[in-house]
Amino acid sequence: MTSNILESRPVRAITRDSHLVRLLGMLVAIVALFALVKPESFLNLRTWQSMAIQFPEYGLLALGVMLTMMTAGIDLSVVGIANMTSIGAAVLMLSLAPEGASGGQVALAIAVSIAFALVVGALAGTLNGLLVAKVRIPPILVTLGTLELFTGIAIIITAGKPVSGLPPAYGEVFAGKLFGVVPVPVIVFAFAVAVVGLVMNKTAFGTKILMLGTNATAARLSGLNTTGLLVRTYLFSGVLASLGGLVMLANYNSAKADYGSTYTLLTVLIVVLGGVNPNGGSGRLFGVVLAVLILQVLSSGLNMFPNVSNFYRPLIWGGVLLAVMAANYFSKDGPLLRRFSRKERSA
Amino acid sequence: AGSPAPSGSAPADGDFTIAVVPKDATNPWFVRMEEGVKKYAADTGLNVFQKGPAETDATMQAQVIQDLIAQGVDAIAVVPVDPGALETVLKEAMDAGIVVVTHEGASQQNTMYDIEAFNNADYGAFIMDNLAEAMGGEGLYTTMVGHVTNASHNEWADGGVAHQAEAYPNMTLLEAEPRVESQDDGEVAYQTAKELLKKYPDLKGIMGTSSFDAPGVARAIEELGLKGKVFTAGTGMPAANKQILVDGSVSALTLWDPADAGYAMAELARKILAGEEIGDTVDLKVKGYEAMKFAEGSDKVLEGNGWVVINKDNVDSFGF
Amino acid sequence: MIKRFLARAVRSNEFYVLLVIVALGVVIQVRSGQFFTANNLVDIANAMVVPGLFAIGAFLVIVSGGIDVSFPALASLAVYATTRVLVDTGYTGGVWLPFLLAMVLGGLLGAFNGLFIARLALPTLIITLGTASVFSGVMQGVLNSVQIPNIPPSMEAFGTATLFVARNPESGLTSNMPVSFLILVAVLALAFVLLRFTMFGRGIYAIGGDESAAARAGFKVRRIKFWLYVIVGVIAAVAGLIRTSMMGQMHPTNLLGMEMMVIAAVVLGGTAITGGTGSLTGVMLGTLLITIVQNSMILIGIPTFWQGFSLGLLIIVGTGISAVQLARSGNRLRAAV
Amino acid sequence: MADSVIAVRGVTKSFSGVKALKGVDLEIRPGEIHCLAGENGSGKSTLIKVISGVYTPDEGTIELNGTAHSRLAPIDAIMGGVQVIYQDFSVFPNLSVMENLALNTELASKRKLVNWRRFRRIAEEAVAQIDFKVDLDARVGTLSVADRQLVAISRALMHDAKLIIMDEPTTALTKKEVDALFRIILDLKARGISILFVSHKLEEVFEISERFTILRNGEVAATCLPEELDRRKFSYFMTGREFEDGRFTLTNRSDEPVLEATGLGLQGGFEDVTFALHGGEILGITGLLGSGRTELALTLFGAFRADAGELRIKGRPVTFHGVRDAVDAGVGYVPEDRLTEGLFLERSIGDNIVIAEIDNVAVSAGVYDDTRKRAEADRWISELRIAAHDQDNAASTLSGGNQQRIVLAKWLATRPDILILNGPTVGVDIGSKHDIHQILQQLAGEGIAVIVISDDIPEVIQNCNRILLLKAGRIVQELDPATTSEAQLAALMTSDTTGGQQ
Numbered sequence A: 001m002t003s004n005i006l007e008s009r010p011v012r013a014i015t016r017d018s019h020l021v022r023l024l025g026m027l028v029a030i031v032a033l034f035a036l037v038k039p040e041s042f043l044n045l046r047t048w049q050s051m052a053i054q055f056p057e058y059g060l061l062a063l064g065v066m067l068t069m070m071t072a073g074i075d076l077s078v079v080g081i082a083n084m085t086s087i088g089a090a091v092l093m094l095s096l097a098p099e100g101a102s103g104g105q106v107a108l109a110i111a112v113s114i115a116f117a118l119v120v121g122a123l124a125g126t127l128n129g130l131l132v133a134k135v136r137i138p139p140i141l142v143t144l145g146t147l148e149l150f151t152g153i154a155i156i157i158t159a160g161k162p163v164s165g166l167p168p169a170y171g172e173v174f175a176g177k178l179f180g181v182v183p184v185p186v187i188v189f190a191f192a193v194a195v196v197g198l199v200m201n202k203t204a205f206g207t208k209i210l211m212l213g214t215n216a217t218a219a220r221l222s223g224l225n226t227t228g229l230l231v232r233t234y235l236f237s238g239v240l241a242s243l244g245g246l247v248m249l250a251n252y253n254s255a256k257a258d259y260g261s262t263y264t265l266l267t268v269l270i271v272v273l274g275g276v277n278p279n280g281g282s283g284r285l286f287g288v289v290l291a292v293l294i295l296q297v298l299s300s301g302l303n304m305f306p307n308v309s310n311f312y313r314p315l316i317w318g319g320v321l322l323a324v325m326a327a328n329y330f331s332k333d334g335p336l337l338r339r340f341s342r343k344e345r346s347a
Numbered sequence B: 001a002g003s004p005a006p007s008g009s010a011p012a013d014g015d016f017t018i019a020v021v022p023k024d025a026t027n028p029w030f031v032r033m034e035e036g037v038k039k040y041a042a043d044t045g046l047n048v049f050q051k052g053p054a055e056t057d058a059t060m061q062a063q064v065i066q067d068l069i070a071q072g073v074d075a076i077a078v079v080p081v082d083p084g085a086l087e088t089v090l091k092e093a094m095d096a097g098i099v100v101v102t103h104e105g106a107s108q109q110n111t112m113y114d115i116e117a118f119n120n121a122d123y124g125a126f127i128m129d130n131l132a133e134a135m136g137g138e139g140l141y142t143t144m145v146g147h148v149t150n151a152s153h154n155e156w157a158d159g160g161v162a163h164q165a166e167a168y169p170n171m172t173l174l175e176a177e178p179r180v181e182s183q184d185d186g187e188v189a190y191q192t193a194k195e196l197l198k199k200y201p202d203l204k205g206i207m208g209t210s211s212f213d214a215p216g217v218a219r220a221i222e223e224l225g226l227k228g229k230v231f232t233a234g235t236g237m238p239a240a241n242k243q244i245l246v247d248g249s250v251s252a253l254t255l256w257d258p259a260d261a262g263y264a265m266a267e268l269a270r271k272i273l274a275g276e277e278i279g280d281t282v283d284l285k286v287k288g289y290e291a292m293k294f295a296e297g298s299d300k301v302l303e304g305n306g307w308v309v310i311n312k313d314n315v316d317s318f319g320f
Numbered sequence C: 001m002i003k004r005f006l007a008r009a010v011r012s013n014e015f016y017v018l019l020v021i022v023a024l025g026v027v028i029q030v031r032s033g034q035f036f037t038a039n040n041l042v043d044i045a046n047a048m049v050v051p052g053l054f055a056i057g058a059f060l061v062i063v064s065g066g067i068d069v070s071f072p073a074l075a076s077l078a079v080y081a082t083t084r085v086l087v088d089t090g091y092t093g094g095v096w097l098p099f100l101l102a103m104v105l106g107g108l109l110g111a112f113n114g115l116f117i118a119r120l121a122l123p124t125l126i127i128t129l130g131t132a133s134v135f136s137g138v139m140q141g142v143l144n145s146v147q148i149p150n151i152p153p154s155m156e157a158f159g160t161a162t163l164f165v166a167r168n169p170e171s172g173l174t175s176n177m178p179v180s181f182l183i184l185v186a187v188l189a190l191a192f193v194l195l196r197f198t199m200f201g202r203g204i205y206a207i208g209g210d211e212s213a214a215a216r217a218g219f220k221v222r223r224i225k226f227w228l229y230v231i232v233g234v235i236a237a238v239a240g241l242i243r244t245s246m247m248g249q250m251h252p253t254n255l256l257g258m259e260m261m262v263i264a265a266v267v268l269g270g271t272a273i274t275g276g277t278g279s280l281t282g283v284m285l286g287t288l289l290i291t292i293v294q295n296s297m298i299l300i301g302i303p304t305f306w307q308g309f310s311l312g313l314l315i316i317v318g319t320g321i322s323a324v325q326l327a328r329s330g331n332r333l334r335a336a337v
Numbered sequence D: 001m002a003d004s005v006i007a008v009r010g011v012t013k014s015f016s017g018v019k020a021l022k023g024v025d026l027e028i029r030p031g032e033i034h035c036l037a038g039e040n041g042s043g044k045s046t047l048i049k050v051i052s053g054v055y056t057p058d059e060g061t062i063e064l065n066g067t068a069h070s071r072l073a074p075i076d077a078i079m080g081g082v083q084v085i086y087q088d089f090s091v092f093p094n095l096s097v098m099e100n101l102a103l104n105t106e107l108a109s110k111r112k113l114v115n116w117r118r119f120r121r122i123a124e125e126a127v128a129q130i131d132f133k134v135d136l137d138a139r140v141g142t143l144s145v146a147d148r149q150l151v152a153i154s155r156a157l158m159h160d161a162k163l164i165i166m167d168e169p170t171t172a173l174t175k176k177e178v179d180a181l182f183r184i185i186l187d188l189k190a191r192g193i194s195i196l197f198v199s200h201k202l203e204e205v206f207e208i209s210e211r212f213t214i215l216r217n218g219e220v221a222a223t224c225l226p227e228e229l230d231r232r233k234f235s236y237f238m239t240g241r242e243f244e245d246g247r248f249t250l251t252n253r254s255d256e257p258v259l260e261a262t263g264l265g266l267q268g269g270f271e272d273v274t275f276a277l278h279g280g281e282i283l284g285i286t287g288l289l290g291s292g293r294t295e296l297a298l299t300l301f302g303a304f305r306a307d308a309g310e311l312r313i314k315g316r317p318v319t320f321h322g323v324r325d326a327v328d329a330g331v332g333y334v335p336e337d338r339l340t341e342g343l344f345l346e347r348s349i350g351d352n353i354v355i356a357e358i359d360n361v362a363v364s365a366g367v368y369d370d371t372r373k374r375a376e377a378d379r380w381i382s383e384l385r386i387a388a389h390d391q392d393n394a395a396s397t398l399s400g401g402n403q404q405r406i407v408l409a410k411w412l413a414t415r416p417d418i419l420i421l422n423g424p425t426v427g428v429d430i431g432s433k434h435d436i437h438q439i440l441q442q443l444a445g446e447g448i449a450v451i452v453i454s455d456d457i458p459e460v461i462q463n464c465n466r467i468l469l470l471k472a473g474r475i476v477q478e479l480d481p482a483t484t485s486e487a488q489l490a491a492l493m494t495s496d497t498t499g500g501q502q
């Protein structure tokens, strides 16, 4: 039975990928380290809940960045989309369910606002996709521009002020805990991972975007609708970003134009640590999820040491990134060597 | 709900763990605050420490607090980057039995008490007084904030504008650009001021809020050859601004000593933990905070009178 | 002859960037009457010094086929350490020492980048993301960086040193052309000579064109990459030192976050993000355009709240125009396939 | 004076377990034209890299001008007069011709500074050696493949070369260009320069070579003179098997044409192209590089939109708005350059095979059936006898011939009515070439309409039932292979000099 599982295709795919094995080893090692050094705080349900509230925010954004990077692009605008959509949702929610609204009205307002946020996220992503695929502006420029654009729209709507005073029901549901134990954000994240995983592994779309990222000319000459694929990829990223925005909206019970401004580079860091090649065509969802977890455990672990300033955080993150990549590189049998061996200019 | 973690099971013996969470720490402001926090730890022998996010970012700050809750500290004293963003996490902290106090967070709902070194509107009014004095009480002016998303800066600026409307009828706010942004960056403050002064030749004053504003504006005034014609005022640390005060580019800056605020926050948290009553005129054992008063209509916001003016005469007397 | 030159110009990216700049200048002039004034132009030159230097460094890396996002962190660390040491020792000597120290440190940090990049055949974006984090982590964590209010007097003097003063006869406003502008010009000239007249420089282009072909041709690819990052580190440190000197204070985080805008400027100027092609002229035009936009929002009369939006729009429209034009004049097969 | 320029003795080289070379001996005499032959993956490129110092052999020695080395650095090889013209030519597409020509020389003389006047002088000297006319200021990326190769040759000649190694130099060249290249080779030989060259094209190999070394599975299968060889023996040494090349016979021609082009034209590509194609036919389209053949193929495949004329498929007029439309109409296209246009090298073999019809292995709503997908891929792997251990391996792990079969499988999987192949056997060894030809004939036998675009003259004559000759974008003649000899066709192709390069 167990041997069957171990030999099953997905498990084999993971164990064959030495980068994933290394990330997994790293995660286990740092969890073990913190558990040994600070058992009383680290092995505490509250710590894990706290982590489960935190990482879904940037984890969701990283999923979108991952998808775009697989097509040899990048999405720097995710934070802008998240803030713009969560502000839109918050404003809508407040106008549909002003204080004192009935329960039903509130429920409806919340549902409509969530749908609105997702649609706006999809539209924003579509704009990115069209600019990349149709106008053929390099993705890094497109999304840098739209990051400014979306953040700008968020500022215009709010005059830079937070939008708060949401119906408490929203936060109770989305920042609450299922059965009082499992934080809802992590459930949202797990749901998104499942959807992305399904799309990547079970649908033609997933295969196609990896193929597109590998060789755009061959993709076009194989009859793939490359424009449509790119647009849908950025659209997908936009929807995931708006989901991230909705989680932030719940976590902070407010929305603001500059929430999570440090997430932009963080998500890129996570995605490359997860083993996605910035030149497109390869990478695994599981690696990105592991990278998200590693960074979260590291940062929560560090917060348990009052004397270690948070300024060491980037140092440690950067160090981890360099160490993992160097380890991959020097283990010659690792498939990563080949993974990255394509010339950089083919970006 | 949860219980306040292992060490918090019987905190009444006075062995408290108090964490102070600033907005960030490169800003000399919070470095200075940490001095107060350390002094408090030394004075009382309690486990009091400062732990902030690596960058001024509301989400990062919330995460630091999340982790502190998980560790079961007894009290958290926060200088919120953005009060709105912290409501959820601070509520969680209080639900977990942790004492929460804030500083510069008058609008914070989920806090037991908020300490203000002063009233934000009053503080803004006071900066305006400084500016008006320099401008001779007349002329066109505008306001500069670190970010349009920064709540306190905007409150100060609003307070300043309101005060001007009342007290300085001969001054007018620049309608076309009533509020500009320095992005908490001295270089941007400088470039923005240059642009303003080019476009609006009648502009006579810029009211700064962030500690980067006035020095940057002063640089622009100096370069454009407008010294003595255009003025600025704002917040700033003495040592960082000694030169512009001495050479007269800026006549006066305002500040409160963040070390004192850090000390006061820790003391307030300890008092709550020890079960002491908090009421009007509570004494937080540091100058300017000896007789805190509730703000009008609030039973949460405690205001002191902790701001000071620095000018070229007293700039050397602070030691920071 | 002229026709050929024009035909060539119309196919170049630089031409469109120049058009956009001119158009923008006219708009600003119409809106504020202040664009084509001596002191405004000097102000723009002044604002361009630091981004311009960074852009030269970023350009060198992009031409070689890489992407460097670590230069602001590198510059911050090098200059912070320099300033800290000099201030703590009460240094009162000439400005050469701060420059020397910062450049040496910048070179060392660049060598750190270079070692990784020359040694590991990994995308440079990955490596420099890592080293950028390490650099800012070292500055903020290990060195415990704080704002340094007073810098050595010679740095301060250098920061305020003026080449000439431009005076607007109408408003009487004066703007100073900083001496550091000469450094931008000098670095630009050096970069030009390096790229055009040294085998090292041709090697950078060759590697960006085809790395394995470069190795086969006899270029010492690893060595070139290593020294390239050292040079870029030195240029970044110079830029950082200039910024600190001109501000008269050391703000450790002042430069962080500039990388994307600088890279945008380089690409806007027609440098292929995939490496191998691009010109310094384009880089300067791209930087100029972004600098003008960032420093003319008030002149145009864009309300504060609309500034981010406008900047984003401009990046998209600016890059869109050249992308569309290039596709139109470019290779047909490529456009079709 | 040594009687060999270079002598390789007992060289062994393995890559993580795979033995690429097993005790190989090779000797090249001054001024000889030596051909290195072998199937894809037999170790030719590896051997070349050992000689040029790129790889260090695990065992054995390399004797260069009489001195034995157990390891050779690239610079030693260059100093010893060994020059390699790689398959991709190793040129810099982003730099000018002048610079491409001069850089190596300048690097070899350890110059640190660039003197553009000297660059130009070196470049002029370089092109003068083979009388190569080219704009020295043009970017190499804009040159035709043949010109790029001439750049590489001119460059190699600059180094007092004693031995020039060419790895498949004729792959991307048309007949006329090959002839030009051979004239150059003979000229070099006359100057006492030895040539070692790799090719899969038999007729060329016999035309020019003076001695052969044939590799099979990393071992020398034979070293001999041309007199001792004929085609059959040659193929046998290479592949270890014997086969008969069968001529194509039309057996299953449909009554109605499946594809009709009337007055088809594309600005800058071709004009007034009219022909009809029936099911079961193999139509050859031949012409020199720049004759518009690739543009025509891409237009039939929807990648270009024709500016003039009409296209009918099964009698119905069609307008393709993109490749997808063409694929949906039953057209498949095997591109010219499989590496950059056909394959997804880093992706799995299975994905490469199913990509064009991936939407058809879907069960519902875009979710596809992995089992079906894998079965489909496995089916084609066995049908086309692709030597793949595991369809999960990357396509890059296969040799050229097998990679070409993957591209073919991709289109066969879509069950096309019309299959267009642009250079179907470029760079493919004779074993695989034979197999691919068999497959094409079999497909036609099943009623598929096949278009083979190729300038490999024996290939079109042997495999087509009709040949269209394309020159400067126009169809100038239709030929019947049964009544046309290879020599006739070759003469027709190159007869009009204006039909040359653009």
Ligand SMILES: Nc1ncnc2c1ncn2[C@@H]1O[C@H](COP(=O)(O)OP(=O)(O)OP(=O)(O)O)[C@@H](O)[C@H]1O
Pocket (backbone or CB within 6 Å): D015, D016, D018, D019, D020, D038, D039, D040, D041, D042, D043, D044, D045, D046, D047, D399, D400, D401, D429
């Ligand atoms: N760098 C490498 N790593 C691992 N295996 C290699 C490497 N290079 C070659 N091989 C293996 O060595 C064998 C010989 O390869 P080589 O490239 O020399 O063949 P070739 O005769 O040049 O083929 P082709 O005709 O396709 O060019 C092949 O089995 C190949 O898989």
Ligand SMILES: Nc1ncnc2c1ncn2[C@@H]1O[C@H](COP(=O)(O)OP(=O)(O)OP(=O)(O)O)[C@@H](O)[C@H]1O
Pocket (backbone or CB within 6 Å): D040, D041, D045, D087, D168, D396, D397, D398, D399, D400, D401, D403, D426, D427, D428, D429
């Ligand atoms: N780095 C490598 N790792 C593993 N195998 C390799 C590597 N490089 C080349 N090979 C293998 O070497 C063999 C021949 O390689 P090569 O690139 O010379 O052939 P090709 O280009 O595929 O075919 P041809 O040259 O005939 O067109 C192939 O099987 C290829 O997969």
Ligand SMILES: [Mg+2]
Pocket (backbone or CB within 6 Å): D044, D045, D046
């Ligand atoms: Mg080979």
Ligand SMILES: [Mg+2]
Pocket (backbone or CB within 6 Å): D045, D087, D168
């Ligand atoms: Mg080969």
